[in-house]
Amino acid sequence: THAGAATASKNAPIPRLVQSDGRYALMVDGEPYTILGVQAHNSSNYPGALDKVWAAVKDVHANTLEIPVAWEQIEPVEGRFDFSYVDTLVAQARQKGVRLVLLWFGTWKNTGPAYTPEWVKFDNRRFPRMVDKDGKTGYCLTPLSEQTLKADTRAFVALMTHLKKIDEAKRTVIMVQVENEVGTYGTVRDFGPQAEAAFRQPVPQAVLVHKKSPVPGAASGTWSEVYGPYADEYFHAYAIARYIEEVAKAGRAVYDLPMYVNNALRDPVEPLAPWKGNFASGGPGYDVVDIYKAAAPHIDIAAPDIYIGESHKVSAVLTQFQRPDNALFVPEMGNAQHYARYLLQILGRGAIGVSPFGVDYADYSNYPLGAKQKDKTMAEPFGQIYEVFGSLAPLWGRWALEGRTYGMAEGDDRKPQPLEMKNWGVTASFRQWQLGSQPDPINLADIPPGTESPSGSMAMAQIGDDEFVVVGQHIRLHFWPAGANAGKPFMFARVEEGRFDAHGKWVMERNWNGDQTDHGLNFTGRPTILKIRLRTY
Ligand code: N0T
Structure with a gap:
């Protein structure tokens, strides 16, 4: 040697x-x-x-x-x-x-x-x-x-x-x-x-x-x-x-x-x-x-x-x-x-x-x-x-280098924010309960705990044409079809909550459906990772 x-x-x-x-x-x-x-x-x-x-x-x-x-x-x-x-x-x-x-x-x-x-x-x-x-x-x-x-x-x-x-x-x-x-x-x-x-x-x-x-x-x-x-x-x-x-x-x-x-x-x-x-x-x-x-x-x-x-x-x-x-x-x-x-x-x-x-x-x-x-x-x-x-974190740097990532923080004006990605868009809103919608303007006497001051945020990676990984906190997300998908009807195929293990393998804990998706994807004060697949029909 x-x-x-x-x-x-x-x-x-x-x-x-x-x-x-x-x-x-x-x-x-x-x-x-x-x-x-x-x-x-x-x-x-x-x-x-x-x-x-x-x-x-x-x-x-x-x-x-x-x-x-x-x-x-x-x-x-x-x-x-x-x-x-x-x-x-x-x-x-x-x-x-x-x-x-x-x-x-x-x-x-x-x-x-x-x-x-x-x-x-x-x-x-x-x-x-x-x-x-x-x-x-x-x-x-x-x-x-x-x-x-x-x-x-x-x-x-x-x-x-x-x-x-x-x-x-x-x-x-x-x-x-x-x-x-x-x-x-x-x-x-x-x-x-x-x-x-x-x-x-x-x-x-x-x-x-x-x-x-x-x-x-x-x-x-x-x-x-x-x-x-x-x-x-x-x-x-x-x-x-x-x-x-x-x-x-x-x-x-x-x-x-x-x-x-x-x-x-x-x-x-x-x-x-x-x-x-x-x-x-x-x-x-x-x-x-x-x-x-x-x-x-x-x-x-x-x-x-x-x-x-x-x-x-x-x-x-x-x-x-x-x-x-x-x-x-x-x-x-x-x-x-x-x-x-x-x-x-x-x-x-x-x-x-x-x-x-x-x-x-x-x-x-x-x-x-x-x-x-x-x-x-x-x-x-x-x-x-x-x-x-x-x-x-071990996956994020590669996604960022490939231009797949997006980030957002709640503004001081607390207003909803739209974001357009590749053939899909997402609108974030804030201070919503997980079910139903707050009136506009929001009833300040009835906002979810932890949203008294701006605290919402998310980071999203588009890991495939119709697939996203998102981590969020105090935020509600509504997806919409954009670009080549504009005007098409669509549904969630999967909304899996989970995490990536030390080898980068996705470990699902549960699939969100029903109440958990009918009112947007609602992240509370506990930061959560979702792996989302959308499909048009
Ligand atoms: C930073 C830190 C430390 C609103 C201050 C900030 C650090 C230095 N200086 O705790 O000293 O070593 O890099 C200066 C902020 C200027 C005021 C901003 C206006």
């Missing part, structure tokens, strides 16, 4: 993002993998804090934990690395059967340098901060410093080198977030002398190709010539993206895991306008995803952190970030109960994963962004859905 080949074949295939017709799957162990994630609180990245994280991961039935690795903790003294936390984390994750997404809290964490080591934080000469229009030194480290870039890159490469060493056989770590919510509050860009000189340079060709000019006829030139009133923000986005690219590229040269950046969102429905101080300038917002694609080809995904909970805004965000050149992934979302219904909408849209934030028992509530509760009752609404969806 060849010892070399035997050793090489012991490694599980490396995780990677694959694309087909503008749809995506994250491949883990060679199969599409759907991240049913949670993100730990910011300061849970120490061995002593992990028990309270794992307890919540278990309660919520997550298959993946997102958790920080801070520059300050792996390189407290320049050039001396300590990976004891990473080792503990990875070993415990394996014990629990949970995958990891590691968050590199480096030069920028929520735009600030709080997670850089002390030798970086306070050395303004060597690691300069940005300067605003009035020449005042700000809080944020400038993306134009080659020294800062070099130091961050060295630490990140050390991390990736260590991960390769301890994890390339098992691939417990499946993806890495590079920095956290980058950009800058308070100033649109750096106005220091070096930045001013760079700002007067021509826009790089790659950026021109990806990001069209809003100024008629300005196909090339300086940032101001090409991007007019957006020039400052776009220049800053480019500077940050290019910095992140250097970090990611160096890390992937050592150990080629998928990598992404996350975004603290600007308002998704406010008419697009040049930066006026109400979001982090230079972060990977929807308007500059193109610039990140141009400047940071080693970043697979620009991903939205959803803390804006209104249903129409959530839908707008998903549309803005799900693009043929950008997989949908929601690495953070509020953990308040009203966000739970978005899980199925997001997974149904074909996201590679989703992850409410702050699902651990660290005695911290990030209300008003998330839940007031810090205990099991915070995890429960998400756990109910993950537990049931878990049976579908």
